[in-house]
Amino acid sequence: MQTKKKAINFMKNILAWLISLIMLIPLVLIIVNAFKSDAEALTLTLSLPKEWTFSNFVTVIEKGKLLQSFLNSLLYAGCATIIVVLFGSMAAYIFSRRRDGTGNAAYMYMVLGIVIPINYVALMKVMQVTHLNNSVPGIILLYTATQLPFTVFLLYGFVSKIPVDLDEAAVIDGCGPVRLFFGIIFPMMRSSIVTAAVLCFLNTWNEFVMPLYFL
Structure with a gap:
């Protein structure tokens, strides 16, 4: 009985972690694409940028x-x-x-x-x-x-x-x-x-x- 209860709690924790990770996907997408060039950012993928671009932040701060x-x-x-x-x-x-x-x-x-x-x-x-x-x-x-x-x-x-x-x-x-x-x-x-x-x-x-x- 105790083992079954631990297994259920473990599965609940796994499910909670999975839901949390899914909800974090949009945030990760924004952060990753912020360092991409315009052409790469248009693809909206979770892949790391081929070339890290930091000028985007300067543009946002100055023009915005x-x-x-x-x-x-x-x-x-x-x-x-x-x-x-x-x-x-x-x-x-x-x-x-x-x-x-x-x-x-x-x-x-x-x-x-x-x-x-x-x-x-x-x-x-x-x-x-x-x-x-x-x-x-x-x-x-x-x-x-x-x-x-x-x-x-x-x-x-x-x-x-x-x-x-x-x-x-x-x-x-x-x-x-x-x-x-x-x-x-x-x-x-x-x-x-x-x-x-x-x-x-x-x-x-x-x-x-x-x-x-x-x-």
């Missing part, structure tokens, strides 16, 4: 402006992440503390941005009227607007668990609103803010449609 594109993406994603985390955390804090009818309505209106699709025709018109189309501030503001609803939703759940007693104690000790948030609440949200920042950065970094339309 790879470094500039990388820096642009870093600028857009980085600035949008900072703005989203800053304003998202403040909005989540206010929504969590004002749970009256107006506060709940404003929170629901904000969170609806997660599920409502973007109307690119109307948005293009708004960008043209505000002269933000084809500009760095414009794309950063767009990224901020699209990522803010989910960030508020994510941080709202965490900041709601922070006791209101801390706010009251801080106010009694003389804290103003700005010092209360940035001195007490914001540091306590560190773990959730890091999570929100990572998700926001990845989403904006991988975004393709908006730069295609608005840049």
